[in-house]
Amino acid sequence: MKFHKYHALGNDYLVLDPADGAPLPPPQQIVAICHRNFGLGSDGILYGPLPTDRADFGLQIWNPDGSEAEKSGNGLRIFSKYLFDQGKVGEQPFTIDTLGGVVTVEIHQGGNSIEVEMGKVSFHSEKIPVTGPPREVLNEEVEINGQVYRYYAATIGNPHVVLPIDSHSPKLACELGPVLEKMTARFPNRTNVQLLQIVDRNNIKIEIWERGAGYTLASGSSSSAAAAVAHKMGACDESILVHCPGGDIQINIGEDYAVTMTGPATRVGEFLMDDEVMNQVIPS
Numbered sequence: 001m002k003f004h005k006y007h008a009l010g011n012d013y014l015v016l017d018p019a020d021g022a023p024l025p026p027p028q029q030i031v032a033i034c035h036r037n038f039g040l041g042s043d044g045i046l047y048g049p050l051p052t053d054r055a056d057f058g059l060q061i062w063n064p065d066g067s068e069a070e071k072s073g074n075g076l077r078i079f080s081k082y083l084f085d086q087g088k089v090g091e092q093p094f095t096i097d098t099l100g101g102v103v104t105v106e107i108h109q110g111g112n113s114i115e116v117e118m119g120k121v122s123f124h125s126e127k128i129p130v131t132g133p134p135r136e137v138l139n140e141e142v143e144i145n146g147q148v149y150r151y152y153a154a155t156i157g158n159p160h161v162v163l164p165i166d167s168h169s170p171k172l173a174c175e176l177g178p179v180l181e182k183m184t185a186r187f188p189n190r191t192n193v194q195l196l197q198i199v200d201r202n203n204i205k206i207e208i209w210e211r212g213a214g215y216t217l218a219s220g221s222s223s224s225a226a227a228a229v230a231h232k233m234g235a236c237d238e239s240i241l242v243h244c245p246g247g248d249i250q251i252n253i254g255e256d257y258a259v260t261m262t263g264p265a266t267r268v269g270e271f272l273m274d275d276e277v278m279n280q281v282i283p284s
């Protein structure tokens with residue numbers, strides 16, 4: 001089975017193109033393929049281009065735990081770079097149909113910079129979703145390991161919980177992330193988690209715990225959600241450079257919290273994976 005591996009600021013994906021002849025494996029085999037020790041290792045699988053009548057290309061986004069994601073900012077930049085490398089697109093705008101909606105992409109600088117209209121961020125509980133009365137989920141409280149934290153929730157197709165914290169660390173992200181991710185009594189579809197540090201009106205720093213993937217070095221949808229929260233808090237302007245552990249993503253917030261995300265995507269190589277990988281039972 002042939003995969004095209006890319007990364008976006010250290011958030012890596014395997015592109016599985018139906019034209020290479022392999023069907024999408026079932027979730028249990030996606031877990032084996034993405035495993036860092038038993039498989040190729042990846043933060044997810046991008047399955048496409050797929051036929052669609054809503055956009056130029058269709059795309060499915062799969063997490064390493066076998067769950068399907070509505071949107072992935074880094075995944076969209078990587079898939080766009082793949083289409084560019086395959087000669088299927090140039091530097092004219094094109095559209096991609098995802099479970100979380102249709103996005104418009106424009107490739108710049110010969111493929112070194114990819115701009116994605118990610119859609120509008122919503123803070124509304126019924127869209128994210130967050131249980132409880134219909135409301136915007138702003139500056140609410142949650143207790144974790146005996147300590148109370150304040151958070152904002154947002155969706156850009158996939159769900160996010162953002163905790164403004166003055167100083168954070170990968171350790172804190174790995175402590176709070178899994179608890180919040182799986183707090184389905186409050187977040188019925190689970191959630192991505194970001195720790196947000198405001199640097200100034202045009203810069204934020206985030207640590208990321210991804211739904212279905214765990215700690216990652218960068219995330220485009222997380223950057224979009226965290227920047228939107230920083231703007232909603234009144235702490236940042238419309239143009240925000242998001243400093244992820246793996247590198248920087250430029251977010252611009254337009255009318256009604258429409259987000260434009262710009263960043264790179266890097267080709268790692270093509271890999272022929274032996275089918276033996278998929279016959280394993282991976283210890284949990």
Ligand SMILES: N[C@H](CCC[C@H](N)C(=O)O)C(=O)O
Pocket residue numbers: 011043063068069070071072073074075158159192210211212213218219220221222
């Ligand atoms: N794990 C995420 C999808 C990938 C998000 C991230 N890799 C990005 O770049 O946006 C979810 O289940 O919503």
